[in-house]
Amino acid sequence: MDIATIAGIILGLVAIIGSIFLLPGSNFGMFISVPSFFIVFGGLIASVSVAFPLKDVLQLIPAILAVFKGGKDSLGNLVDEAVEVAEVARKGTAELEKQVESIDSFFFRDGVQMVVDGYSLEELTEILNTRIDNREIRENTQAGLFKSMGTMAPAWGMVGTLLGLVVMLAGFGSGGGTDALGSGMSAALITTLYGAIFANLLFLPMSDKIKTRIIFSSTAQNLQLEAARLIHQRKHPLIVREKLNSYIPPKEWKKED
Numbered sequence: 001m002d003i004a005t006i007a008g009i010i011l012g013l014v015a016i017i018g019s020i021f022l023l024p025g026s027n028f029g030m031f032i033s034v035p036s037f038f039i040v041f042g043g044l045i046a047s048v049s050v051a052f053p054l055k056d057v058l059q060l061i062p063a064i065l066a067v068f069k070g071g072k073d074s075l076g077n078l079v080d081e082a083v084e085v086a087e088v089a090r091k092g093t094a095e096l097e098k099q100v101e102s103i104d105s106f107f108f109r110d111g112v113q114m115v116v117d118g119y120s121l122e123e124l125t126e127i128l129n130t131r132i133d134n135r136e137i138r139e140n141t142q143a144g145l146f147k148s149m150g151t152m153a154p155a156w157g158m159v160g161t162l163l164g165l166v167v168m169l170a171g172f173g174s175g176g177g178t179d180a181l182g183s184g185m186s187a188a189l190i191t192t193l194y195g196a197i198f199a200n201l202l203f204l205p206m207s208d209k210i211k212t213r214i215i216f217s218s219t220a221q222n223l224q225l226e227a228a229r230l231i232h233q234r235k236h237p238l239i240v241r242e243k244l245n246s247y248i249p250p251k252e253w254k255k256e257d
Contacts, residue, residue, distance in 0.1 A: 002068055005209060012201040036160050036191040040198060043156035044149050051148055056141055063142045067206045075248040078105070078220055079241060082227035083254070085112060086240040089231045096231075107131065107221050111228030121232050128225045135221075136214055143210040150204035157195020164188025223247040 020026050049057050081103065088099045097116045103109040107128070114124045165188050223244055230240045245253040 002209075005068055008205065009201060016197065016201075031190060031193070033190045033194075036164075036194050039160035039163070039191055040153060040156045040194045043159060044152055044198070047152045047156070048145055048148055052141075052145055056145060059142070060145065063145065063210075064206070066142075067209050074252070075220060075223060076252045076254055078108070078223055078227075079244045079248065079254045081105070081108070082224065082231075082244055083237045083241045085227070086231050086235065086237040089115070089234060090237070105220075105224060108224040108227065111224060112231060115228060115232045119232075121229060124228060124232060125225065128221070128228065132218060132221050132225070136218060139210060139214045139217070143207045143214070146203045146207035146210065150199040150202075150207060153199035153203060154192070154195040157192040157198075160191025160195070161188045164191060219247060 017028065020028055020031060045057075048060070085096070085099055085103065085108075089096045093116055096112065100109060100113050100116060103112060111124060111128055114127070119127075165185075168185060168188060226247070227240065227244055230243060235243075241254055
């Protein structure tokens with residue numbers, strides 16, 4: 001699990017709920033409104049259904065769950081793995097083939113398998129680059145979906161507020177009095193509150209989280225692509241390590257044991 005994501009959401013909820021109890025004369029119950037929730041959330045689902053293909057909308061729950069997944073291995077570990085495979089590759093193709101199944105990353109494993117199967121350097125590079133490009137397209141679509149939801153949430157909150165104001169003013173005009181005006185205004189503003197919370201605590205941060213992971217995943221896979229190329233060229237493990245160190249911060253560079 002991604003501790004930072006969970007901690008951030010919990011901290012945001014604590015800040016909101018804590019503020020409610022600290023406000024004079026407020027109580028938690030007055031901020032609960034089932035109709036307001038359904039206006040905002042239902043409106044968001046409707047909007048993304050219009051903006052995105054159905055197959056992308058159906059992936060909303062898996063995309064949310066993916067945000068909460070834990071981080072992947074560090075880039076330094078990927079360098080260590082590549083150097084180990086490069087050392088085995090110097091012993092011959094037969095030894096390299098035995099090593100393939102022990103490689104954790106499916107992307108790097110496929111790259112090394114292509115070396116074993118005799119793919120040319122150009123074919124290997126083209127295939128793996130295509131996989132990187134298409135993964136980025138898929139993940140950017142998820143990020144765009146969350147960004148759209150974050151943009152639309154306050155708008156749907158305003159829609160709910162306008163609906164509440166219409167009902168409130170209609171009741172006030174029929175003799176509801178100032179008490180009806182105050183309670184109706186409070187109920188109408190809750191929808192805007194829900195929209196702002198959905199946008200700024202959930203969907204916009206989720207979009208940024210996915211974009212951050214896209215950058216990390218692309219860096220990791222480009223590192224592994226270069227590693228597969230170097231193994232294909234039968235480069236010495238020392239050269240492999242030094243070239244792959246270029247993908248990671250200097251303080252994390254791997255040194256000869």
